[in-house]
Amino acid sequence: MPPQMAIMHLGQAFQNFFAGLAEYPTFKTKGRHDSVTLTNDPFTVKGQTVHIPQLGWVRMHESLRFVGKVLDGTISRTADRWFLSVTVEIPDPPRILRENQAVGGVDLGVSALATLSTGEKIAGPKAYAAALKTLRPLYQHFSRQMEAANVGAGLKPGKPIPKGMHIPWSENRRETQRRIARLHARIANIRADALHQLTHYLVDRFDVIAIEDLHVAGMLKNHKLARAIADMGLGELRRQLEYKAAQRGKTVVVVSRWYPSSKTCSTCGHKVPKMSLSVRTWICPQCQTHHDRDVNAAVNLRTVAESSMGGGCPSGPA
Ligand SMILES: [Zn+2]
Structure with a gap:
């Protein structure tokens, strides 16, 4: 699969590159349609740049569209534009998956x-957080009602109810308890x-x-x-x-x-x-x-x- 990518800003560097590889077997008549295959010289594609031996890093117009092992590449020129064509080996998809298996x-x-x-x-769930926010003031309300009842029965604030002492619940306090349970x-x-x-x-x-x-x-x-x-x-x-x-x-x-x-x-x-x-x-x-x-x-x-x-x-x- 050879996606073609235009290589930008090459100028003289590529002319020199081709001149240096004149004896390269895949090199065609210079000028009209130059191309060279990079099979033995490993090159590296990184994002929108490619590293070509003897040339260094060169910017490309787009990044490689396929993920896989880069096998070889061909640099060619058409008119003033340079192209890099890359062969990428893409691993076979796992066979066990049926096509409709999502x-x-x-x-x-x-x-x-x-x-x-x-x-x-x-x-x-936003309603969950909202409900949690409501829970806290309800508990505070319940706690104040309890405190008020205790003080009303003659206890000091914050003191525990002595064993055996019964403080009746007001209807309001029972209602608060029901609201907490419902929430x-x-x-x-x-x-x-x-x-x-x-x-x-x-x-x-x-x-x-x-x-x-x-x-x-x-x-x-x-x-x-x-x-x-x-x-x-x-x-x-x-x-x-x-x-x-x-x-x-x-x-x-x-x-x-x-x-x-x-x-x-x-x-x-x-x-x-x-x-x-x-x-x-x-x-x-x-x-x-x-x-x-x-x-x-x-x-x-x-x-x-x-x-x-x-x-x-x-x-x-x-
Ligand atoms: Zn990445």
Whole structure:
């Protein structure tokens, strides 16, 4: 497959290059349609530049559109424009996947509840956070009512009620207690509903669903993340996903938490040494692809699932 790319700003350098390779067997009549094949001299394509032996780095009009092993390249000239044609060996897609078998990577996250390898972002339930906000003043209200009743019964503020002493509850206080109970039920419902919707959508949409093994227990030690992750109920999400997938004959592939799904470029495979959680978008230093952090991670998870399906087991790993 030879994608042709125009090479810009060459000028004299290329003239010299061709002059120096005059005895090269693939060199044709100089002038009208010069071309030379770079089979034995390895060259390197990096983003929108190519390194050609004896020439150095040369800028190209566009980057390589195919990911794979670069086999050879041909530099040619038509009129004033120079072209590099590259042969790229693209690995065969895993055979076990039927053509209609959809593989989806799902990045379970903090900024969004889930990001799919298709680029879709599924927001966490906003109503859940809103309900939690209402819970706190209700508890404070309840606590003030309790305090007032205790003081009314002759106790000092903040002192525990002595054993055997009964302080009657006012109707207002009972109503506050009922409101708290109702709100708790509502919060649980919102969360369960959001998770069921998401997991239903995923098993409906994909045949193979790749998720990351999020080691929730370890992440809960990180206080900033703890609340968000606990709230999102990611452990519950995985549990739902696995039983629903089993019911529908779908496959959930759980990718090791050690796989650097966020730090690996899903376009060229380049791995950056580190990336803080605050980085939401980044540009691959090798291929210059602009990545959304979560979409890139989801695409990597999908790729891992696809390659793991190539092993020959029709139902794939559990
Ligand atoms: Zn890259």
